[in-house]
Amino acid sequence: MRLFESKYFQLEQLSDGVFGAISSDAGMTVSNAGIVDFGDFTLVWDSLASELAGRDLRRAAEALTGKPVSILVNSHHHMDHTRGNQVFAGCQIISSVVTRGLIQERMARFQSETVNFPASLEKTQTKLSLETSAIKCKILEAQIREWQSELEVVKTLKPTFPNVGFQHSLEFHGSKHSATMLEFAGHTGSDSVLLIDDEILFAGDVVLEKNLGFMGHGNPELWLETLSKLEGLNFKTILPGHGQPSDRQLIPGMKSYIQQMLKLGKTVNSPDDLERIEIPEQWREWGLLEGFKYNLGFLFERDN
Numbered sequence: 285m286r287l288f289e290s291k292y293f294q295l296e297q298l299s300d301g302v303f304g305a306i307s308s309d310a311g312m313t314v315s316n317a318g319i320v321d322f323g324d325f326t327l328v329w330d331s332l333a334s335e336l337a338g339r340d341l342r343r344a345a346e347a348l349t350g351k352p353v354s355i356l357v358n359s360h361h362h363m364d365h366t367r368g369n370q371v372f373a374g375c376q377i378i379s380s381v382v383t384r385g386l387i388q389e390r391m392a393r394f395q396s397e398t399v400n401f402p403a404s405l406e407k408t409q410t411k412l413s414l415e416t417s418a419i420k421c422k423i424l425e426a427q428i429r430e431w432q433s434e435l436e437v438v439k440t441l442k443p444t445f446p447n448v449g450f451q452h453s454l455e456f457h458g459s460k461h462s463a464t465m466l467e468f469a470g471h472t473g474s475d476s477v478l479l480i481d482d483e484i485l486f487a488g489d490v491v492l493e494k495n496l497g498f499m500g501h502g503n504p505e506l507w508l509e510t511l512s513k514l515e516g517l518n519f520k521t522i523l524p525g526h527g528q529p530s531d532r533q534l535i536p537g538m539k540s541y542i543q544q545m546l547k548l549g550k551t552v553n554s555p556d557d558l559e560r561i562e563i564p565e566q567w568r569e570w571g572l573l574e575g576f577k578y579n580l581g582f583l584f585e586r587d588n
């Protein structure tokens with residue numbers, strides 16, 4: 285029997301009372317979320333990319349745990365993890381102090397940019413009609429889906445920010461589970477993870493599965509250090525910010541992706557190279573293919 289039906293995600297039980305909401309990539313959400321039944325309260329980890337996806341997530345959490353959601357956590361400021369916040373009004377919405385500021389900044393910029401979205405969509409559609417490379421068509425098609433979903437999202441968006449802030453670490457103790465939230469950085473200026481019972485790690489976007497994770501809001505060298513720190517923690521299962529839950533092997537895989545990206549970044553000598561360098565074969569079926577060029581561009585700008 286399916287636990288809860290949503291077109292935005294599929295639920296996966298990770299242990300007793302701990303669930304992952306794994307993106308089905310139906311257009312309006314791309315990231316994963318988590319649900320923890322602590323026994324006496326229910327916590328939701330990240331709110332997905334839109335009001336509609338967030339609404340399904342809240343309903344799923346309440347159906348699975350039999351309790352209203354009392355805490356929502358935002359792992360970091362990216363909007364695919366925070367724009368569902370508005371359906372959690374009335375909950376404690378927790379993030380690091382730095383993340384709260386970054387969410388506010390990002391949201392203000394997003395709202396000032398919305399006026400340009402229809403033109404950007406049209407431009408991308410024109411580009412696609414002229415493109416012949418299969419991989420570039422795939423990237424442009426993904427961008428078009430993205431623009432179309434952004435135009436839907438803005439119609440009902442009510443910016444909702446965290447109302448509880450923490451620095452460094454925060455503990456949760458319930459009758460069924462205990463968990464520690466730890467603040468790191470690297471993917472962005474502040475990235476939180478949640479370690480549940482030394483068994484499960486909700487990693488946010490610090491750990492991704494088969495995804496060309498975006499580096500432009502962080503520091504890849506620091507990201508590698510953070511991953512080494514995560515390797516020192518005790519747990520068996522990881523819920524990544526994107527992709528399928530897996531075991532600890534995701535961490536060395538993630539490090540190797542960042543290291544390879546840094547190496548490729550050093551081969552960019554001019555902006556023209558960004559068009560020339562092809563996505564390595566082993567990454568071509570991954571998510572966020574457009575991240576490849578963004579990341580190379582970011583590394584080139586930063587180092588030149």
Ligand SMILES: [Zn+2]
Pocket residue numbers: 360362471489
């Ligand atoms: Zn992110």
